[in-house]
Amino acid sequence: MASFDPDRIRTAERVVVFSGAGVSKESGLDTFRGAGGLWERMRPEELATPQAFRRDPGKVWRWYGWRWDTAAKAEPNPAHLALVEWESLFPELLVITQNVDGLHRRAGTRSLLEVHGTLLRARCERCGRTRDMGEALAESREEPPACSCGGRFRPAVVWFGENLDEAVLSRAYEEAASCELFVSVGTSSTVYPAAGLIEVAHRAGACFIEVNPEPTPFSDLADLRLAAPAGEAIPKLTEEIRRWRQPS
Numbered sequence: 001m002a003s004f005d006p007d008r009i010r011t012a013e014r015v016v017v018f019s020g021a022g023v024s025k026e027s028g029l030d031t032f033r034g035a036g037g038l039w040e041r042m043r044p045e046e047l048a049t050p051q052a053f054r055r056d057p058g059k060v061w062r063w064y065g066w067r068w069d070t071a072a073k074a075e076p077n078p079a080h081l082a083l084v085e086w087e088s089l090f091p092e093l094l095v096i097t098q099n100v101d102g103l104h105r106r107a108g109t110r111s112l113l114e115v116h117g118t119l120l121r122a123r124c125e126r127c128g129r130t131r132d133m134g135e136a137l138a139e140s141r142e143e144p145p146a147c148s149c150g151g152r153f154r155p156a157v158v159w160f161g162e163n164l165d166e167a168v169l170s171r172a173y174e175e176a177a178s179c180e181l182f183v184s185v186g187t188s189s190t191v192y193p194a195a196g197l198i199e200v201a202h203r204a205g206a207c208f209i210e211v212n213p214e215p216t217p218f219s220d221l222a223d224l225r226l227a228a229p230a231g232e233a234i235p236k237l238t239e240e241i242r243r244w245r246q247p248s
């Protein structure tokens with residue numbers, strides 16, 4: 001961190017953190033696969049699609065029941081927890097996450113945009129009404145429960161082959177374009193919309209910090225690159241930020 005000019009962090013008012021699977025990994029959650037279980041060998045591409053849900057709604061529902069259990073058992077890790085503190089370190093902070101496990105929310109982050117939706121909610125495929133996923137699962141573990149409109153509930157996540165919510169996405173782009181500091185954490189940044197958000201922030205002149213063990217296609221753009229797991233790097237960075245932002 002020696003060559004990095006902390007002035008850009010010292011003066012940043014609007015900050016965007018973009019998080020990916022790497023952040024949840026240290027809570028024992030690999031994007032789709034948990035530790036053990038019947039579903040371990042299933043390919044997400046075969047279950048997390050509208051086609052799979054049409055073909056065999058019960059199977060997809062049971063898989064999401066298992067994923068919900070796995071996420072409910074996982075605990076936020078030091079990266080999630082440190083990021084909660086950022087809300088008091090910067091005037092405006094938004095966490096944009098690709099993760100659907102709800103761990104940022106459970107850790108206490110309030111300003112959150114879940115671009116791939118959330119496992120913690122179910123949504124009626126017909127009328128769009130949402131409800132708590134745990135309650136929907138308590139109603140039925142075998143088949144997706146029916147909504148009062150006659151439609152079926154499904155997990156409120158974005159499946160392969162589906163579009164991201166337009167309002168959520170445009171808010172993400174607006175925030176990326178107007179922040180002074182953009183921090184990507186635990187994402188390979190190869191998947192849409194990660195790449196687009198980094199480009200937009202960089203073009204708008206934001207300071208860019210990348211936290212990821214492996215290099216990404218955007219590493220060369222980074223003003224500061226921390227090649228470490230999020231659970232190590234984010235608490236350390238938080239200490240630095242606390243120091244940099246202290247009035248001198």
Ligand SMILES: [Zn+2]
Pocket residue numbers: 124125126127128129147148149150151152
């Ligand atoms: Zn409905």
